[in-house]
Amino acid sequence: xxxxxxxxxxxxxxxxxxxxxxxxxxxxxxxxxxxxxxxxxxxxxxxxxxxxxxxxxxxxxxxxxxxxxxxxxxxxxxxxxxxxxxxxxxxxxxxxxxxxxxxxxxxxxxxxxxxx
Amino acid sequence: xxxxxxxxxxxxxxxxxxxxxxxxxxxxxxxxxxxxxxxxxxxxxxxxxxxxxxxxxxxxxxxxxxxxxxxxxxxxxxxxxxxxxxxxxxxxxxxxxxxxxxxxxxxxxxxxxxxxxxxxxxxxxxxxxxxxxxxxxxxxxxxxxxxxxxxxxxxxxxxxxxxxxxxxxxxxxxxxxxxxxxxxxxxxxxxxxxxxxxxxxxxxxxxxxxxxxxxxxxxxxxxxxxxxxxxxxxxxxxxxxxxxxxxxxxxxxxxxxxxxxxxxxxxxxxxxxxxxxxxxxxxxxxxxxxxxxxxxxxxxxxxxxxxxxxxxxxxxxxxxxxxxxxxxxxxxxxxxxxxx
Numbered sequence: 001x002x003x004x005x006x007x008x009x010x011x012x013x014x015x016x017x018x019x020x021x022x023x024x025x026x027x028x029x030x031x032x033x034x035x036x037x038x039x040x041x042x043x044x045x046x047x048x049x050x051x052x053x054x055x056x057x058x059x060x061x062x063x064x065x066x067x068x069x070x071x072x073x074x075x076x077x078x079x080x081x082x083x084x085x086x087x088x089x090x091x092x093x094x095x096x097x098x099x100x101x102x103x104x105x106x107x108x109x110x111x112x113x114x115x116x
Numbered sequence: 117x118x119x120x121x122x123x124x125x126x127x128x129x130x131x132x133x134x135x136x137x138x139x140x141x142x143x144x145x146x147x148x149x150x151x152x153x154x155x156x157x158x159x160x161x162x163x164x165x166x167x168x169x170x171x172x173x174x175x176x177x178x179x180x181x182x183x184x185x186x187x188x189x190x191x192x193x194x195x196x197x198x199x200x201x202x203x204x205x206x207x208x209x210x211x212x213x214x215x216x217x218x219x220x221x222x223x224x225x226x227x228x229x230x231x232x233x234x235x236x237x238x239x240x241x242x243x244x245x246x247x248x249x250x251x252x253x254x255x256x257x258x259x260x261x262x263x264x265x266x267x268x269x270x271x272x273x274x275x276x277x278x279x280x281x282x283x284x285x286x287x288x289x290x291x292x293x294x295x296x297x298x299x300x301x302x303x304x305x306x307x308x309x310x311x312x313x314x315x316x317x318x319x320x321x322x323x324x325x326x327x328x329x330x331x332x333x334x335x336x337x338x339x340x341x342x343x344x345x346x347x348x349x350x351x352x353x354x355x356x357x358x359x360x361x362x363x364x365x366x367x368x369x370x371x372x373x374x375x376x377x378x379x380x381x382x383x384x385x386x387x388x389x390x391x392x393x394x395x396x397x398x399x400x401x402x403x404x405x406x407x408x409x410x411x412x413x414x415x416x417x418x419x420x421x422x423x424x425x426x427x428x429x430x431x432x433x434x435x436x437x438x439x440x441x442x443x444x445x446x447x448x449x450x451x452x453x454x455x456x
Contacts, residue, residue: 068158086197088280089225092160092168097197 006030007051020104034058053080064093075114124345131345132442139444141388144428161283163230169193190250195223205263206292222290232283237383244375255364264290266402274393277427294402309417317419321355330447332454337373340381342447349445354422361401361418393427
């Protein structure tokens with residue numbers, strides 16, 4: 001079973017992602033802040049990371065570049081409500097950019113594509 | 117007289133040269149150097165990270181090297197997360213007074229060097245010429261798709277100038293419409309040509325050469341001037357001595373001469389203003405096929421040029437409200453610092 005790490009500060013969204021993506025057959029771990037991510041990556045291995053950008057503390061772009069310093073091989077999907085971060089070339093460290101919407105179809109399809 | 121209002125005849129904008137606020141280069145030096153953008157050391161444009169960009173569409177690379185692997189010295193890739201995407205000519209959609217169209221266009225990034233810290237003023241002239249030649253190649257390639265009416269080439273250097281990454285890069289954005297500013301420059305040039313039977317840019321240069329006080333330098337093919345109605349402190353215009361509306365028509369020897377001009381003035385800018393953020397903007401005619409159809413005398417009326425705009429001041433309420441600019445450094449004073 002492929003392991004996903006979801007980085008999302010809104011608890012309700014974490015629950016939704018966990019439920020929907022588990023139903024797709026993934027082993028889903030959610031964390032609410034970026035501080036936990038690097039610690040988690042030191043302990044466990046994941047097949048893919050989905051991260052929000054605008055979060056308290058370290059922002060998602062900074063987090064991605066730090067992950068790149070540790071593990072370049074894990075695919076990363078940026079999942080944000082904002083289009084504007086597309087202009088930041090540091091987001092290229094990620095493999096996909098999915099704007100949050102009421103449907104998780106695009107996110108699910110990107111996860112599938114990157115893990116295939 | 118404490119200040120002077122000046123008009124730029126090419127764009128039509130007005131500037132207040134505020135000599136009572138007159139500033140010297142030292143007044144613009146940053147209190148502290150810009151923070152590095154990648155503290156963790158990762159940069160998607162650096163050598164070895166080619167898999168983090170979309171597949172290259174053009175590259176200058178060593179013989180025998182493989183696309184999307186190291187071995188390149190200039191590399192062009194599509195924007196990974198573009199605002200505009202390639203497609204068929206978009207239909208205009210009009211609902212009453214609201215007009216829109218699909219976001220069709222091209223957005224490419226030119227990675228100018230594999231070295232994260234080498235700016236234009238650090239590059240050998242031949243390398244900088246290669247960057248400019250790459251611009252030409254991409255412009256000509258995109259022009260084969262006639263749905264893109266205008267191709268904008270630009271460089272943002274430094275966070276304040278809009279660069280999200282310090283690794284040297286430029287961008288090319290092709291749009292399905294001719295932007296308003298470009299149209300205004302062409303209309304001014306067209307009006308002037310019909311009245312004076314000459315190119316507005318060539319005549320401006322002739323007058324500047326006689327006046328001498330805003331000419332920063334001239335080499336075999338290019339002049340660098342501080343425009344009479346400079347909007348920003350230390351703004352420069354690079355004027356090709358040979359009249360042509362299209363950047364793609366610049367000859368190889370002229371490209372080297374352009375590289376020499378850019379290299380010299382940017383090194384000077386870096387020295388007197390402590391490596392300021394800046395924008396370099398190419399102004400050229402629209403897609404040649406369309407331009408010649410819409411303006412049959414395009415070859416005569418328009419004159420491509422480059423603008424260099426150091427980002428040292430901020431636009432605020434007055435500027436946004438009026439379209440005026442307030443420039444605290446007269447172009448004559450800027451010239452004396454930049455040529456010295």
